[in-house]
Amino acid sequence: xxxxxxxxxxxxxxxxxxxxxxxxxxxxxxxxxxxxxxxxxxxxxxxxxxxxxxxxxxxxxxxxxxxxxxxxxxxxxxxxxxxxxxxxxxxxxxxxxxxxxxxxxxxxxxxxxxxxxxxxxxxxxxxxxxxxxxxxxxxxxxxxxxxxxxxxxxxxxxxxxxxxxxxxxxxxxxxxxxxxxxxxxxxxxxx
Amino acid sequence: xxxxxxxxxxxxxxxxxxxxxxxxxxxxxxxxxxxxxxxxxxxxxxxxxxxxxxxxxxxxxxxxxxxxxxxxxxxxxxxxxxxxxxxxxxxxxxxxx
Numbered sequence: 001x002x003x004x005x006x007x008x009x010x011x012x013x014x015x016x017x018x019x020x021x022x023x024x025x026x027x028x029x030x031x032x033x034x035x036x037x038x039x040x041x042x043x044x045x046x047x048x049x050x051x052x053x054x055x056x057x058x059x060x061x062x063x064x065x066x067x068x069x070x071x072x073x074x075x076x077x078x079x080x081x082x083x084x085x086x087x088x089x090x091x092x093x094x095x096x097x098x099x100x101x102x103x104x105x106x107x108x109x110x111x112x113x114x115x116x117x118x119x120x121x122x123x124x125x126x127x128x129x130x131x132x133x134x135x136x137x138x139x140x141x142x143x144x145x146x147x148x149x150x151x152x153x154x155x156x157x158x159x160x161x162x163x164x165x166x167x168x169x170x171x172x173x174x175x176x177x178x179x180x181x182x183x184x185x186x187x188x189x190x191x
Numbered sequence: 192x193x194x195x196x197x198x199x200x201x202x203x204x205x206x207x208x209x210x211x212x213x214x215x216x217x218x219x220x221x222x223x224x225x226x227x228x229x230x231x232x233x234x235x236x237x238x239x240x241x242x243x244x245x246x247x248x249x250x251x252x253x254x255x256x257x258x259x260x261x262x263x264x265x266x267x268x269x270x271x272x273x274x275x276x277x278x279x280x281x282x283x284x285x286x287x288x
Contacts, residue, residue, distance in 0.1 A: 007203060009282035015203060016276065019210035023226055027215070085222040087215040 025190040028140070030086045031095055032187035033079050035136075038099075039179030041072050046172035053166040065110065069103070094139050102132040122168040126156035129175050133182065144185055148178045194278040197271055199244050204229050205237045209264065209272050212247060217263035219254075238262060246271055 007015065045068050052061040106125050113121040130153015137145030156171045163171070200206050207227045211218055224234055238260075241247045246268030250261045264272070 007201065007206075009279045012201065012206060013276070013279050013283070015206055016210045019207045019226065020214050023211045023214055026222075026226065085219050085225070087218040087222055089215050 027086055027089045027092055028190040029187055031092050032183045035179050036183030037076055039176045039183055042176030043173050046169045050166055050169040095136055098132050098135050102128050123157055123160035126160050126171050127153050130156055145182050152178050196278055197275050200275045205241055212264040213272050217261050220260040
């Protein structure tokens with residue numbers, strides 16, 4: 001793009017629209033990485049802990065969950081560092097805040113459930129995750145993501161009430177896969 | 192009587208830079224260069240013109256050990272951009288009438 005002062009009004013508006021659209025796409029494509037990373041991590045952790053719990057019969061393996069943010073956040077930082085020239089947008093900031101709130105609630109309640117106040121933590125986290133996913137879909141104006149969130153939140157809550165002990169972990173596997181799929185949807189939508 | 196188009200914005204590259212900055216909080220030089228496809232030298236000159244007019248604020252710093260130029264649109268720049276877009280719309284609606 002070089003200097004051109006001879007644009008018509010139509011060309012100018014088309015340029016503005018195209019530039020803004022391309023910029024928005026680049027920013028949102030970058031957000032897809034977060035969904036994909038956390039989705040894959042959640043799938044691996046939930047499957048791993050499920051297998052350990054299932055084979056040994058010990059629920060103590062659930063403490064491994066606390067390692068997920070320790071691995072996830074440095075990986076996320078590394079992932080975003082590669083593209084650190086991508087600017088922050090209002091949508092990207094909102095998505096980050098939605099999932100940060102989810103992480104704070106989940107972590108706090110998990111600690112409470114593990115050490116102080118026994119509760120059906122799977123049920124609670126699956127509902128929180130469904131809500132966060134749904135709101136992300138609303139922010140991105142993307143129906144498939146909204147539907148994925150509703151399936152995860154409502155369907156997951158029903159399943160978490162019916163399933164017992166380690167089988168509940170498979171709901172997180174489903175949640176992880178849905179997150180990864182969300183990442184793929186966002187990436188393909190803003191290609 | 193049509194409003195006069197801001198000559199500073201009525202240039203392809205400067206308009207593209209302003210369009211990007213209008214939608215983000217701030218952007219570094221690398222992103223602007225990639226999005227506009229402009230050469231570093233030309234982009235630099237146009238950024239200076241926009242900064243001199245007070246339409247954008249430029250901050251020079253470092254990311255690690257690498258120099259980094261960050262640009263953000265100013266309230267004055269946003270107003271000028273809005274006025275420019277409104278003027279374009281008036282031109283177009285008059286053309287269709």
